């Protein structure tokens with residue numbers, strides 16, 4: 001019997017549906033070229049789910065995800081729902097889905113295409129050889145700690161607590177060491193151990209785990225220094241492992257090494273092969289509905305899904321090669337175009353990539 005892979009598709013809000021539509025064309029082309037079979041099921045999540053179901057993460061959406069082999073997500077959020085305590089709070093939306101699906105590890109590769117060096121804010125000679133992955137802890141830290149308001153001596157106070165337990169640090173550290181082993185065997189563990197107790201536990205734990213990986217070179221970098229070194233010596237990083245909030249910030253910074261946040265794909269994984277795949281960027285309300293968003297981050301997220309959840313390395317390579325070929329031929333969406341007047345739209349970029357895919 002044919003091995004049909006079930007993919008939950010969550011388009012979301014803003015540019016989410018625009019970029020996900022291009023990724024779905026890539027799924028269809030993969031079926032034609034390679035004979036793999038996908039069964040997609042669409043589900044509501046985010047602002048659109050609030051509007052239609054009264055809640056950002058309806059139970060049926062969670063069930064669709066849980067019964068799938070992988071999830072393809074666009075982006076959620078937007079001014080209509082943000083900051084409204086009753087509506088799209090991250091803890092009930094994105095954070096809720098990550099926790100509910102046990103996705104503690106967020107893998108964000110910053111892949112530099114040579115022909116896009118001109119779009120980067122860094123000099124080409126500084127970028128030379130840059131190829132790094134941010135491994136971000138995704139279900140702990142200050143994102144998930146207790147938060148509350150209280151009356152203090154000088155008026156209202158807000159409290160966010162940052163908590164990590166040793167198991168949470170150990171499992172993400174092991175995963176990062178394993179990834180480093182398959183690459184250039186260098187791991188930078190990023191923390192703020194000069195100030196934060198959670199970071200001291202983080203560092204101690206990473207040092208202990210490192211004993212099992214003597215073949216991997218480990219460096220500890222304080223997060224402020226890392227933010228600077230990413231711009232100064234990006235090519236010296238191979239795998240960066242860090243806690244939730246630092247990883248959020250550093251991965252957006254790493255995106256600019258590639259030229260645009262519209263280029264950065266991601267995989268969120270748990271213990272098994274199940275994964276949620278999404279671009280690192282958000283719903284980009286400033287350009288939503290204009291058909292100009294870059295779909296490459298989402299398309300490359302499909303390639304990650306093929307590699308990490310399905311083991312379809314041939315199809316993943318076909319996608320990555322097609323993206324490179326289209327960029328090498330000079331096609332650009334506005335975010336990566338030096339000459340903005342030559343920029344093409346989301347659908348045109350998706351079509352070019354699909355047509356460039358070969359077995």
Ligand SMILES: NC(=O)c1ccc[n+]([C@@H]2O[C@H](COP(=O)([O-])OP(=O)(O)OC[C@H]3O[C@@H](n4cnc5c(N)ncnc54)[C@H](O)[C@@H]3O)[C@@H](O)[C@H]2O)c1
Pocket residue numbers: 015019074075076077078079082094261262278279280281282283284285286287292293294295297335
């Ligand atoms: N995973 C997610 O769903 C996710 C991630 C980040 C932000 N958000 C949400 O998205 C909303 C907007 O957040 P933001 O503006 O801070 O971040 P954003 O990533 O949506 O946009 C930041 C900037 O990058 C540009 N950009 C983003 N993706 C692009 C693409 N594919 N092509 C071209 N340009 C692109 C936008 O136009 C904008 O100028 C908020 O509600 C936020 O909470 C969601």
Ligand SMILES: CC(C)[C@H](C(=O)O)[C@@H](O)C(=O)O
Pocket residue numbers: 077090094095248280282
């Ligand atoms: C929208 C927000 C909650 C989210 C995060 O901080 O994790 C986003 O920035 C991301 O990087 O996926």
Ligand SMILES: [Mg+2]
Pocket residue numbers: 248249252280
């Ligand atoms: Mg982010």
